[in-house]
Amino acid sequence: MAELTYRNAVLAALAQEMERDERVVLLGEDITSGGVFKTTVGLVDRFGAHRVWDTPISEQAIVGAAMGAAMAGLRPVAEVMFSDFYAVCWDQVVNEIAKTRYMTGGQVTLPLVLRGANGFGSLGFGSQHGQSVENWAMCVPGLKIASPATPVEMVGLLAAAIRDEDPVLVFEHKALYGVKQPAPEGEQFIPLGQARVAREGTDVTLVGLSITVGMCERAAAVLADTGISAEVIDLRTLVPLDAQAVLGSVGKTGRLVVVEENPGQLGWGAAIAALAAEEAFDDLRAPVIRVSGGNVPWPVARELEAVVDVSPERIAWAVQTLMKHAAAPPRQH
Amino acid sequence: MTQATADERRTDGDRDTVLYEQMLFIRRFLEKVDVLYRQGQMHGPAHLGLGQEAIAVGAASVLRPDDYSIGTYRGHAHALARGAPPEAVLAELLGREGGICGGKGGSMHITSVEHGYYGSYAIVGAHLPIAVGLAWASRIKKTGQVTICFFGDGAVNIGAFHEAVNLAALWALPIVFVCENNQYMEYSPISSMIPVERPAASRASAYGLEPLVVDGNDVSAVAELVGAAVDKARDGGGPALIEADTYRLKGHSAADAGAYRPAEEVEQARTQEPLLRQRAALVSAGTDEQDLIRLETRIAIAVSGLADRVLAAPKPDPATVWTDVWADGGSRWRN
Numbered sequence: 001m002a003e004l005t006y007r008n009a010v011l012a013a014l015a016q017e018m019e020r021d022e023r024v025v026l027l028g029e030d031i032t033s034g035g036v037f038k039t040t041v042g043l044v045d046r047f048g049a050h051r052v053w054d055t056p057i058s059e060q061a062i063v064g065a066a067m068g069a070a071m072a073g074l075r076p077v078a079e080v081m082f083s084d085f086y087a088v089c090w091d092q093v094v095n096e097i098a099k100t101r102y103m104t105g106g107q108v109t110l111p112l113v114l115r116g117a118n119g120f121g122s123l124g125f126g127s128q129h130g131q132s133v134e135n136w137a138m139c140v141p142g143l144k145i146a147s148p149a150t151p152v153e154m155v156g157l158l159a160a161a162i163r164d165e166d167p168v169l170v171f172e173h174k175a176l177y178g179v180k181q182p183a184p185e186g187e188q189f190i191p192l193g194q195a196r197v198a199r200e201g202t203d204v205t206l207v208g209l210s211i212t213v214g215m216c217e218r219a220a221a222v223l224a225d226t227g228i229s230a231e232v233i234d235l236r237t238l239v240p241l242d243a244q245a246v247l248g249s250v251g252k253t254g255r256l257v258v259v260e261e262n263p264g265q266l267g268w269g270a271a272i273a274a275l276a277a278e279e280a281f282d283d284l285r286a287p288v289i290r291v292s293g294g295n296v297p298w299p300v301a302r303e304l305e306a307v308v309d310v311s312p313e314r315i316a317w318a319v320q321t322l323m324k325h326a327a328a329p330p331r332q333h
Numbered sequence: 334m335t336q337a338t339a340d341e342r343r344t345d346g347d348r349d350t351v352l353y354e355q356m357l358f359i360r361r362f363l364e365k366v367d368v369l370y371r372q373g374q375m376h377g378p379a380h381l382g383l384g385q386e387a388i389a390v391g392a393a394s395v396l397r398p399d400d401y402s403i404g405t406y407r408g409h410a411h412a413l414a415r416g417a418p419p420e421a422v423l424a425e426l427l428g429r430e431g432g433i434c435g436g437k438g439g440s441m442h443i444t445s446v447e448h449g450y451y452g453s454y455a456i457v458g459a460h461l462p463i464a465v466g467l468a469w470a471s472r473i474k475k476t477g478q479v480t481i482c483f484f485g486d487g488a489v490n491i492g493a494f495h496e497a498v499n500l501a502a503l504w505a506l507p508i509v510f511v512c513e514n515n516q517y518m519e520y521s522p523i524s525s526m527i528p529v530e531r532p533a534a535s536r537a538s539a540y541g542l543e544p545l546v547v548d549g550n551d552v553s554a555v556a557e558l559v560g561a562a563v564d565k566a567r568d569g570g571g572p573a574l575i576e577a578d579t580y581r582l583k584g585h586s587a588a589d590a591g592a593y594r595p596a597e598e599v600e601q602a603r604t605q606e607p608l609l610r611q612r613a614a615l616v617s618a619g620t621d622e623q624d625l626i627r628l629e630t631r632i633a634i635a636v637s638g639l640a641d642r643v644l645a646a647p648k649p650d651p652a653t654v655w656t657d658v659w660a661d662g663g664s665r666w667r668n
């Protein structure tokens with residue numbers, strides 16, 4: 001059976017949507033040569049130079065031009081090579097893209113996608129090329145956020161992002177680009193805002209996003225050997241957030257562990273934990289635990305990376321600690 | 334307000350009167366806003382383009398209705414010059430129902446997409462990249478539309494300016510950048526903030542563009558130079574960067590008395606402002622002064638009637654705060 005890598009899933013989604021809709025145009029640095037992560041290989045030959053545009057190193061111009069083109073009726077997909085670089089064009093993202101529809105009273109529509117490599121994954125990229133930054137975007141109303149965990153998820157979610165009428169930031173985890181899966185058949189589309197149950201379980205809910213979903217699945221496999229049944233939820237998108245999927249699962253298991261790669265001091269996991277505290281308190285049999293990246297600018301040497309990175313072992317350990325609260329009597333409905 | 338379009342060429346005399354009328358309407362409108370601000374009728378700041386009307390009106394006069402323009406928080410004149418309904422603009426300024434942005438934009442974000450005015454942006458320089466995107470889309474779609482992007486002299490020192498002009502020149506986009514050099518960035522004279530002679534024109538050669546300067550208080554000169562640049566851009570000749578010299582007759586915002594400016598400088602500027610000059614030009618070209626007085630009276634009455642109507646309008650429905658975040662009309666971020 002044909003296999004699909006996460007890297008080629010990006011390419012497949014772009015090609016699928018460019019084929020479907022001639023308003024889809026790409027811009028970014030080095031993308032006609034295939035891009036640094038080889039996610040745009042061959043698109044210029046297939047769709048022509050009027051649809052795939054190389055830019056100078058000008059993130060504000062790239063992201064701002066995507067916005068202008070979206071206002072004028074195109075559906076641009078801009079590559080921000082490393083998501084750390086959002087910091088140099090963050091004004092365009094949060095002050096212009098996120099707000100212009102609202103502050104014009106709905107006069108403009110911004111169907112655009114910003115995509116690029118994100119995440120740590122202990123790859124030696126360090127502090128300025130290794131951050132997970134979905135949480136930066138999550139505190140800004142007006143932005144949708146997708147962060148796919150697998151190749152199949154990537155094709156469907158990126159396609160949905162491109163078809164969406166609103167701005168969507170799609171985060172590609174750079175440590176997942178080489179991950180393979182059997183290639184799905186036919187057109188792919190996964191609606192934004194619907195979480196996925198990656199593994200069913202009854203004792204504890206593990207909520208992950210992007211690379212941490214696979215870590216949660218590996219932790220769940222280990223926990224199963226010790227008699228703990230963990231359910232794994234892949235949020236897929238932070239905005240729109242499938243809060244009901246989380247609350248529903250917690251209603252079943254009574255325990256929640258949220259696993260995020262970004263530093264925990266203000267990660268998206270805090271919002272999920274607060275959601276459970278506010279809306280599922282009666283279901284909880286134990287405190288909510290967050291497993292997150294270390295609260296330091298990230299290091300490079302492997303031994304140092306290992307301390308701050310999330311891992312299946314840390315997740316399993318957190319769950320085992322949590323299960324000690326199981327001594328409390330099960331709640332009565 | 335109507336805008337004279339290229340295919341709707343009038344005789345020069347008619348055209349000059351129309352330009353005067355448009356500038357005069359905007360002047361009276363802005364003066365009214367200034368008064369309403371001081372009466373406490375406005376919520377939030379008001380950055381008025383008093384004295385800069387010739388740039389907005391002259392540039393708009395050479396555009397096609399489907400061309401794009403885009404500007405800054407000092408953008409009321411630009412919206413009105415493209416034909417945005419004054420009543421809806423004033424309702425936005427005064428926080429009344431029917432405001433052109435539904436009360437969500439206010440003075441700094443006046444926008445009228447229907448009239449080709451794609452917004453007023455309040456982060457200095459941020460809209461230049463967006464303008465490049467509008468022009469990029471026109472090039473891809475081969476629509477022949479041109480984009481005019483207005484910005485202040487202060488904006489030339491921010492990175493977005495350089496990224497945007499560079500990209501527009503590189504891609505030979507149909508865009509005309511118009512720097513409204515009113516000599517000040519907030520309270521500092523622009524001359525004290527640039528290591529070159531002119532904020533925009535001195536930078537043009539870095540992007541392979543011609544240094545173009547125009548007297549921004551001469552509406553006909555603005556129309557002529559911007560018109561030539563627009564025609565060239567439309568014909569595939571690429572972008573232009575124009576510096577239009579003008580002067581802000583009042584403070585940076587309605588709350589600022591502008592006391593940091595030498596009195597003689599302001600006095601001198603008052604003798605050079607665009608309305609006086611256009612009126613004198615009309616009279617010396619033979620326009621009957623009585624006709625001008627009738628026109629001026631009519632506009633004064635229109636603006637005061639407009640303000641009365643808007644002040645009497647209801648306030649917006651608080652429930653509308655939850656609309657217009659997403660394209661589906663709502664603001665839900667979770668289920």
Ligand SMILES: Cc1ncc(C[n+]2csc(CCOP(=O)(O)OP(=O)(O)O)c2C)c(N)n1
Pocket residue numbers: 405407455456457484485486487488489515517518519585
């Ligand atoms: C990025 C940014 N920095 C600072 C400000 C505050 N600010 C608002 S207007 C202004 C002066 C801008 O001067 P200029 O570009 O000449 O435009 P003018 O106000 O004269 O029309 C400043 C500093 C801002 N809005 N955005």
Ligand SMILES: [Mg+2]
Pocket residue numbers: 485486487513514515516517518519
């Ligand atoms: Mg200025």
